[in-house]
Amino acid sequence: MEFAPELGLFVPHGRRAGATAVATDGVSTLGHVVESLGVPLTEVGVLLVDGRQVPTSHVPAAGEHVEVRPVTRPQAVPGAPLRFLLDVHLGTLARRLRLLGVDAAYESTDIGDPALATRSAAERRVMLSRDRGLLRRRELWAGAFVYSTKPDEQLRDVLDRFAPELRPWTRCTACNGLLKEATKEEVADRLEGGTRRTYDVFAQCRDCGRAYWRGAHHEQLDAIVRQALSMRTRAG
Template sequence: MSGTDATDPSRTVALTLADDLHLFLPPRLRAGRVTAAVADDSTLGHLVESAGVPLPEVGRLVVDGADTPASYRPRGGETVEVHAVHRPQEVPGGEPRFLLDVHLGALARRMRLVGLDTAYHNDCDDPVLVEQANAERRVLLTQDRGLLRRRNLWFGAYVRGVRPDAQLDDLLRRFAPPLRPWTRCTSCNGNLTAVPKESVVADVEPGTLAAVEDFARCDDCARVYWHGSHGGRLDEIVDTALRTVAQV
């Protein structure tokens, strides 16, 4: 793999990457143009991933002006346009469900807050994550490029952004999923069900009982929820998310 034309042009392909894919390239190649050496067993997908771009982040591949599958074996001397995935991206099977790797806990809580079915564990290694994503048909979200390159992963996506709010914005713009705020437990992802005030007397402080009328309980872990003094920041996250999806 090279960023120049140092190898035999007849045994290389010229890759031009979409702007949205430049972050996967080393700094010296951030212009988005890569020269890739062709071996006898090279597929187009292999050459793209050798440049640093995980295939789940790739949309159309256009070889000398024609749409071409990642399984194509380049001859050499070709030019390739590497497009990013189309946004919003559809997920096979309808409404997407998600699984996050161990580094995205803050994003997981925000996703559950806006009602997305979001599985998260803080102690799973890569093979276990892939196994769960495949078994439950969840989109695996990660910032680990190596995890996205696993051949047996059915569907994955790279999360852009450093802070959780930026990560949530990226996710919503990529998938535009239906949102149902305040319907999931931010702790365990269980569904929330409205419950009578009398049923939570043993679970909340007397001051809260006096000030709040509406409560919900998680069907799975039994945690009790209500809209309290911290609701302003949470309302802001929810309102921003709803506006973002409406604009996609």
């Protein structure tokens, strides 16, 4: 069995370079064998056996040469629209996706893998996680491993892998709700005195009511938006 270099993170060190022998029981499917070696099927693209493409249900036989390739980017996801669900460890990534207008639900508490997988299926959301066990759950609608621990790299990876539509400044970074234009009077009860005196242009979340304006952190957020849009322009 031979794994693509992109999947080296998941497989034991001795299997990372070239083809290595793998003992199978003659009953387990290829998908089961691949996962038993540490690679979530969410990260697997084409499976080739002696040069021909096979499904994960293929039962490998002795002497077959198996190639495990990564997912093709940008990755197509069944159904529409493209939506995400992030686990408790990816709060910063969730907020940055929302900043870009991407539908990104987020669980701020650890509700457990079964509940996350069930929500992914019920709402048809792509589960984003660094938990390999979660990504192996069969209930998932779809899933993807987040390779980096750094938010900047995480965002670039997700945008490169899924190429979601970007609509910056249209979602609430706190709850994922959609924003609407708002007058100062409409959000006055949510503003401190200095903000009321200094700013005149506001938006408000339709769901949680949170108010937004171009405050002290706007330049930092704008840099994230510009970088994401620039990445999309280069890719196009």
